[in-house]
Amino acid sequence: MPQYPESLWRASTELPTFPQLEEDIKVDVAIVGAGITGITTAYLLSQEGLKVALLDAGRILEGTTGHTTAKVTAQHGLIYDELIQHLGEDLAAKYYRANSEAIEWMARTVKELDIPCEWKEEDAYLYAEGDQAEAKLRNEFQAYEKLGIPGLWKETLPIALEVKGAIHLPGQAQFHPLAYLKRLVEAIVKAGGVIYENTTVSKKLEGTRPFTLTTPQGNHTVTCQHIISASHFPFTDGGGFYFSRLHAERSYVVAMKPKTPFAGGMYISVDEPIRTLRSASWHGESLVLVGGEGHKTGQGICTYQHYENLEAFGDQLLGIESIPFRWSAQDLFTLDKVPYIGQITASDEGIYVATGFAKWGMTTGTVSARIITDQIQERENPYSELFSPSRFHPNPSIKNFIVENANVAKEMLSGKLGIVYTKPEDLQKDEGSVVTHYGRRAGAYRDTEGELHLVDTTCTHLGCEVEWNEGERSWDCPCHGSRFGYDGNVLEGPAQEPLKKLDAYA
Ligand SMILES: Cc1cc2nc3c(=O)[nH]c(=O)nc-3n(C[C@H](O)[C@H](O)[C@H](O)COP(=O)(O)OP(=O)(O)OC[C@H]3O[C@@H](n4cnc5c(N)ncnc54)[C@H](O)[C@@H]3O)c2cc1C
Ligand code: FES
Structure with a gap:
């Protein structure tokens, strides 16, 4: 039976459960966020004898990591030509090496811990169908040659797509991310690490070392020497202006059982809209994951249309017998496409962040864990400078800083000024929309029983206007990607407070 929207990874993994924080605790390192970044970091630090606490606002691995496509590659779309132009050959080569070493480390870990996670060495292909895409791809290939990327x-x-050209990068990998991370979670617990679920960490940080983290209700504390924000969007800003230098993009994945066999390999297009492909398995049957249709969160067309576009592509390529799963998720982008990994600001010693993985967090989440572990252990890491959140590379940063902020300002204004004609009584069962309610803009959803849920559409992060996401039945914020349920409860940060509920009869 199809399970929508549900990810193949979550449906096929039984994860352990952990308690809510209900006492005051003291640890060496508190890690906020249990996705690939937080779990890998907790694993590394606990193996080195540090006492770690891993805290998640929801269940572990329910965030972006539970909804990825899990290609493990240093071929991050078109990137190396741009990195050479903005950062120079030396740093561009380091970007490749950091990601390649992350793949090697993951492969070694799978072997050493004997993890049954469908780890498979695979060839990666970046391909171009149109003339413009081909020109960009040729520049990218020159960059590979300059940097010595093989x-x-x-x-x-190998698949039936007519292309103008492709860059083939052998020796990459794919895996089942949750099967892999489940084993790392077990190792953290075995090494004495503690994990708490349904424990949101408040953005307010108190004092200097030792730091005290609190839950928003302030009733329990974690005292620690080091804090790591592995919460996707940083749970605390620390004066680093992350809200002005990150944006969120959603994309969609369809897991299909093909009518004709898939030749293997991992693919991503240069042409827009992006298409990605890889194989997977479900109860011993071969599936193909078709992904793409990225857009800024809260600014997409109807969600169903994105899925239909991916299905049409998959159907044309291989034919579709069935679609057991489909899902969508979002990832964060920095101003210069390079993640922010390291101390949250130049002056905040002991507080670290890892974010902005631009849909390549399987390797860069792992890179983050390795860099931050070295930094906490006061060891040199050759990649610290490249990923430092305090870096400043004038060309791309200044341009994109203005673009990001203009976009946020535009969303704030257009959302607030737009005229809305829909009224709550216009909504059918299971339908949601921004409506006019007693002369005010409001968010309305009529559930399958006919009950109306009304919320204030002002995002509780920094005040942008949320938009209705029909496919996920959620309120999504176009500014930094916060998401709320139809009843206003927080599904994804950075917002920590629910949308204000409105009275249907006010
Ligand atoms: C559709 C899609 C496909 C992708 N495909 C690939 C791919 O093929 N290869 C690849 O390399 N990358 C891919 N990515 C990117 C990759 O999945 C992400 O970069 C990565 O999973 C991010 O991991 P994370 O640990 O940083 O964040 P998450 O997995 O989102 O974990 C963050 C956790 O922090 C918790 N949290 C947030 N705020 C708080 C708080 N205040 N207190 C406590 N906990 C909090 C959340 O609940 C969440 O569990 C893809 C992304 C998307 C969206
Ligand atoms: S997520 Fe920042 S304003 Fe909504």
């Missing part, structure tokens, strides 16, 4: 130029693909 990519090969190909005129054809």
Whole structure:
């Protein structure tokens, strides 16, 4: 039976459960967020004998990591040509090396811990169908040659797509991310680490070392020497202006059982809208994951249309017998496409952040864990400078800083000024929309029983206007990607407070 919207990974993994924080605790390192970044960091630090606490606002691995496509590759779309232009050859080569070493580390870990996670070495392909895409791809290939990246130029693909060219990068991998991370979670617990679920950490930080973290209700505390924000969007800003230098983009994945066999390999297009492909399995059956249709969160077309576009692509390529799963998720982008990993600001010693993985967090989440572990253990790491959140590379940063802030300002204004004609009584069962309610803009959803749920559409993070996401039945914020349920409860940060509920009869 199809399970929508549910990810293949979550449906096929039984994860352990952990208690809510209900006491005051003292640890060496508190890690906020249990996705690939938080779990890998907690694993590394606990193996080195540090006492770690891993805290998650929801269940572990329910965030973006539970909804990824899990290609493990240093081929991050078109990137190396741009990195050379903005950062120079030395740092661009370091970006490749950091990600390649992360793949090697993950492969070694799978072997050493004997993790049954469908780890498979795979070939990655970046391909171009149109003329403009081909020109960009050729520049990218020149960048590979300059940096010594072992990519090969190909005129054809192993699958039935007509292309103008492709860069083939052998020696990459794919896996079942939750099967892999489940084993790391077990190792953290075995090494004495503690994990808490349904424990939101408040953005307010008190004092200097030792730090005290609190829950928003302030009733329980974690005292620690080091704090790591692995919460996707940083749970605390620390004066680092992350709200002005990160934006969220959603994308969609369809897990289909194909009518004709898939030749293997991992693919991503240069042409827009982006298409990605990889194989997977479900109860011994072969599936193909078709992904893409990225757009800024809260600014997409109807969600169903995104899924239909991916299904049409998959159907044309291989034919579709069935679609057991489909899901969507979002990831964060920095101003210069390079993640922010390291001390949250130049002056905040002991507080670290890892974010902005631009849909490549399987490797960069792992890179983060390795860098931050070295920094906490006061060891040199060759990649600290490249990923430092305090870096400043004038060209891309200044341009995108203005673009990001203009976009946020535009969303704040357009959301607040737009005229709305829909009224709550216009809504059918299971329908949601921004409406006019007693002369005020409001968010309304009529559930399947006919009950009306009304919320204030002002995002509780920094005040942008949320938009209705029909496919997920959620209120999504276009500014920094916060998401709320139809009843206003927080589904994804950075917002920590629910949307204000409005009285249907006020
Ligand atoms: C559709 C899609 C496909 C992708 N495909 C790939 C791919 O093929 N290869 C690849 O390398 N990358 C891919 N990515 C990117 C990758 O999945 C992400 O970069 C990565 O999973 C992010 O992991 P994370 O640990 O940083 O965040 P998450 O997995 O989101 O974990 C963050 C956790 O922090 C918790 N949290 C947030 N705020 C708080 C708080 N205040 N207190 C406590 N906990 C909090 C959340 O509940 C969440 O569990 C894809 C992304 C998307 C959206
Ligand atoms: S997520 Fe920042 S204003 Fe909504």
